[in-house]
Amino acid sequence: MKDTSKHQGLRNQLAKQLEEKGITDKNVLDAIRKIPRHLFLNSSFEDFAYQDKAFPIAANQTISQPYTVAFQTELLQVKKDDKILEIGTGSGYQTAVLVTLGAKVYSVERQNELFKITSTLLPKLGIRPKHLSFGDGYKGLPNFAPFDSIIVTAGAPIIPEALMAQLKVGGRLVIPVGENEQVMTMLIRKNERQFEKHEFGDFRFVPLLQDKN
Secondary structure (H helix, E strand, O other), X not given: OOOOHHHHHHHHHHHHHHHHOOOOOHHHXXXXXXXXXXXXXOHHHHHHOOOOOOEEOHHHOEEOOHHHHHHHHHHHOOOXXXXXXXXXXXXXXXHHHHHHOOOEEXXXXXXXXXXXXXXXXXXXXXXXXXXXXEOOHHHOOHHHOOEEEEEEOXXXXXXXXXXXXOEEEEEEEEEEEOOOOEEEEEEEEOOOOOXXXXXXXXXXXXXXXXXOO
């Protein structure tokens, strides 16, 4: 689990690249500079870890492209101590970004293999989410609701109503919506019944699956 000055240099380059692509939130860019992405990947991908690309991880899933992680995080406008629900822990890299920003992260992963790997990895890296759970992301975590914001890291055919219900008034839900290709979508909860919707172009994610348990 080495993190060298060479890795740090590559992270600095990656953050610069993301800035050139339009990421403006300095805190998000600082988090990208801090987190050793190579430790979230299979060692065979270590030399490529700081390219702006997605890579395969266990359970036929992927670690998202750094630009996508930064883009979704920037949309959330994370503030210190924000209570954030993450649907799709995956490799744990997005979780790490949110924790590094000072958020209290509650994360759900549906693949047991990934859940076990990430539950072990994050504490080793000194990254401590509030709660990691194995379960169906479509249901969210009603016992811990409401949340300041919710981030979904897999493509959903629809926006699950359970997640909308678990969002605080004024909160943001960022979710890629669509079947084969997804439109990055953000809902802002205006009051108990109304949500304001924004769309931010096409992305590609692995599908958000349900009814695993």
